[in-house]
Amino acid sequence: MEFRVAELMQAAIRDFKPYEAKEYPGVIKLDANENPFPWPEGLKEEIAARVKFNRYPDPEARALRQKISAYTGVEMPNIMVGNGSDELIQILMLAFGGIGTKNVVATPTFTMYSLATAYTGGEIAEVPLVNGDTLDTAGLIEAARDERARLVIICNPNNPTGNSFPLAEIRQVLECTDKLVVVDEAYFEFSGSTLTGELGRYPNLVILRTFSKAFGMAGLRIGYLLAGSPVINVLQRVRQPYNSNSYSQAAGALALDYLPQFQAQVREILAERDKLMEYLLGLDLERVYASDANFILFKPKSGAAEIHAKLLAQKVLVRYMGYLPVAGETLRVSPGLPEENESFITALNAVLKG
Numbered sequence: 452m453e454f455r456v457a458e459l460m461q462a463a464i465r466d467f468k469p470y471e472a473k474e475y476p477g478v479i480k481l482d483a484n485e486n487p488f489p490w491p492e493g494l495k496e497e498i499a500a501r502v503k504f505n506r507y508p509d510p511e512a513r514a515l516r517q518k519i520s521a522y523t524g525v526e527m528p529n530i531m532v533g534n535g536s537d538e539l540i541q542i543l544m545l546a547f548g549g550i551g552t553k554n555v556v557a558t559p560t561f562t563m564y565s566l567a568t569a570y571t572g573g574e575i576a577e578v579p580l581v582n583g584d585t586l587d588t589a590g591l592i593e594a595a596r597d598e599r600a601r602l603v604i605i606c607n608p609n610n611p612t613g614n615s616f617p618l619a620e621i622r623q624v625l626e627c628t629d630k631l632v633v634v635d636e637a638y639f640e641f642s643g644s645t646l647t648g649e650l651g652r653y654p655n656l657v658i659l660r661t662f663s664k665a666f667g668m669a670g671l672r673i674g675y676l677l678a679g680s681p682v683i684n685v686l687q688r689v690r691q692p693y694n695s696n697s698y699s700q701a702a703g704a705l706a707l708d709y710l711p712q713f714q715a716q717v718r719e720i721l722a723e724r725d726k727l728m729e730y731l732l733g734l735d736l737e738r739v740y741a742s743d744a745n746f747i748l749f750k751p752k753s754g755a756a757e758i759h760a761k762l763l764a765q766k767v768l769v770r771y772m773g774y775l776p777v778a779g780e781t782l783r784v785s786p787g788l789p790e791e792n793e794s795f796i797t798a799l800n801a802v803l804k805g
């Protein structure tokens with residue numbers, strides 16, 4: 452018998468290309484909105500001392516959830532931990548999405564929402580941001596009226612545009628739909644703007660957070676989700692019991708003991724972002740997006756791909772965003788260490804001069 456793997460494949464993924472993770476060794480990495488600073492002294496040793504490597508992790512991640520509870524003010528039963536918030540996005544799709552459903556997103560936004568929607572068999576309804584930075588609340592509410600709609604996803608601050616949205620507008624969406632409204636607060640520590648205090652008021656509110664950005668733990672894959680108990684109870688049906696490993700659980704819990712040190716790093720990152728912003732605003736670019744996060748989106752007058760390649764040739768890696776809906780062909784840069792940002796400025800000056 453002939454084995455034809457393509458014919459066995461789930462229909463939803465037939466036209467998919469696997470994610471290509473390109474490696475650029477030896478570059479200054481300003482492409483992934485990470486925290487460039489080393490961990491506070493002592494943290495690594497404390498984590499290693501705490502983890503029992505030969506035992507399965509706590510399937511309920513209790514110690515970590517307890518710390519998250521104290522940090523967010525949200526009760527433990529309303530907290531779910533994931534292998535990065537990427538996994539929690541997938542868990543949301545598995546639990547609420549699937550064939551015949553639609554998820555509503557405000558584009559341009561984080562691509563994982565549409566990717567996970569598609570490979571779980573659902574469709575995406577795009578509601579473009581007005582002028583690239585303003586929520587079309589009426590458009591979101593209208594799209595959510597579709598009986599197939601399940602999730603309305605709002606990234607706040609939005610990746611890749613960087614701006615946050617007025618909370619009143621998100622509240623309006625929450626109030627005018629009976630679908631789930633997922634607010635991705637991956638960059639909360641930079642913006643300071645959150646809806647955690649309103650979980651009790653809105654049973655359809657889901658908040659996503661991560662330790663990958665402000666807490667410098669992108670490599671450990673620690674995300675968490677905050678929601679009312681009825682929603683959490685549905686999500687529990689599709690969460691793998693050991694989805695969060697022991698090392699990451701300990702790291703996340705201990706990171707919160709080092710909160711003042713990480714907050715000091717956040718302040719430095721924001722100061723560096725502001726310097727980069729001032730520099731970019733002084734250039735002859737088509738648009739520099741305002742940022743409430745640790746990255747800046749900008750649109751050169753032409754040749755974004757070429758600028759990206761020329762920066763890379765000088766060992767500076769920014770993110771080439773391709774052609775985004777509304778925003779067009781853009782680049783995104785996240786602040787690195789102060790000397791790395793100086794290198795970026797020197798390299799970009801050289802590229803733009805010719």
Ligand SMILES: Cc1ncc(COP(=O)(O)O)c(C=O)c1O
Pocket residue numbers: 483484534535536537538561606610635637660661662663669672673674
């Ligand atoms: C808005 C947003 N949500 C979620 C993630 C994924 O975070 P994690 O590393 O926790 O999977 C990212 C990462 O870039 C992001 O920008």
